[in-house]
Amino acid sequence: MSEQKLHRAPAHLATGTWKVVVVGAGGTGSALLPSLARLHHAMVELGHPGGIECIVYDDDTVSEFNVxxxxxYPNDVGQYKATLLVNRLNLLMGTNWTxxxxxxxxxxxxxxxxxIGCVDSRRARHAIVQAARRGKCGYYLDCGNEIDRGQVILGEFGKPRxxxxxxxxxxxxxxxxxRHDKGDDTPSCSMADALRKQSLVINQAISVQAFNLLWTLFRTGSLSYSAVFVNLATGRTNPVPIDPAAWARFGYDAPVPKQRKVRRVAS
Known part of the structure; x- marks a missing residue:
């Protein structure tokens, strides 16, 4: 039986504030952000020196069919999603997010x-990766979904190693x-139309898996899996272990560690 591989969190996450950027405050983003505030509160209560400092990006406003x-909620219609959620959490949880x-x-x-990417379009994911490359970022937590299934994938930016x-x-x-976006990003014309496009439960299901990954990373400082696939139609949740062999099944070949050359000493 092979030994279970673990990913260790960088040491600075245990000693300093977590700087978190959330892109997308819609279905999954609006479900995950309150959990992120709970995580911040728990971290501080457990003695972490800074908790979470968060910035939320989203240019969309609340429509009546988002309610x-x-x-x-009904009174939220017309307001910017990012501003509304951040102001609400700052008021209720005492955070100072932006x-x-x-x-x-x-x-x-x-x-x-x-x-944390809470987006479903390929264009938005590409924009996140490019913006991270222009700046300086550590982890990328992708939270994506379709009608009744989705994925939560925690990866790292930077050169392959x-x-x-x-x-x-x-x-x-x-x-x-x-180029492979479906192009169906027109607003739903009714609640029923929106629910035909997406399960009422999928965003919460995805946000719970993302929340658990972050909680585990904080509480234990390590992870035994880096991705989770959720399928509500079958009721299955499948994790992907920290294992190059598992990643290879998706077509990703992790670099092989270089072997140190052993110098032979002449006798």
């Missing part, structure tokens, strides 16, 4: 320990290719 399906009611584009440089966690673009390059 009930996303984390919004809202940026704009989309991540070519003018943005992201600087964060963890970038044997111990780097592959991010969503490494495992699924197609998910960063904007």
């Amino acid at each position: 009930g399906r996303q984390g919004f 809202a940026e009611p704009r989309r991540v584009d070519s003018t943005i440089r992201l600087h964060a320990d963890i970038v 044997p111990d780097r966690l592959p991010h969503v673009g490494d495992l699924f390059p197609d998910l960063l290719n904007a």
Whole structure:
């Protein structure tokens, strides 16, 4: 039986504030942000020196058909999602987070320990990766879904190396290719129309898996898996272990560690 591999969190996450950027405050983003605030509170209560410092990007406003399906209420209609959620959490949880009611584009440089992408379009994922490359970022937590299934993938930015966690673009390059977007991004004309496009439960299911990954990373300082696939139609949740052999099944070949040359001493 092979030994279970673990990913160790960088030491600075245990001694300093987690700088987190969330891109997308819609279905999954509005479900995950309150959990992120709970994580911040728990971290501080458990003695972490800084908890979470968060910036939320989203240029969308609340429509009447977001109410009930996303984390919004009738009185929220017309307001910017990012601003609304951040102000609400700052008031209720005592955080001092920042809202940026704009989309991540070519003018943005992201600087964060963890970038969380709560987006479903390939164009948006590509923009996140490019903005992270222009700045300086550590982890990339992708939270994506379709009608009744989705994935949560924690990876790392930077050049490939044997111990780097592959991010969503490494495992699924197609998910960063904007040419393959379906093009059906028109607003729903009713609640029923919105629910035909997406399960009422999928965003919460994805956000719970993302929340658990972050909680485990903080509480134990390590992870035994880096991705989770959720299928509500079958009721299955499948983790992907920290293992180059597992990643290879998705077509990603992790670099092989270089062997040290042993110098022979002449007798």
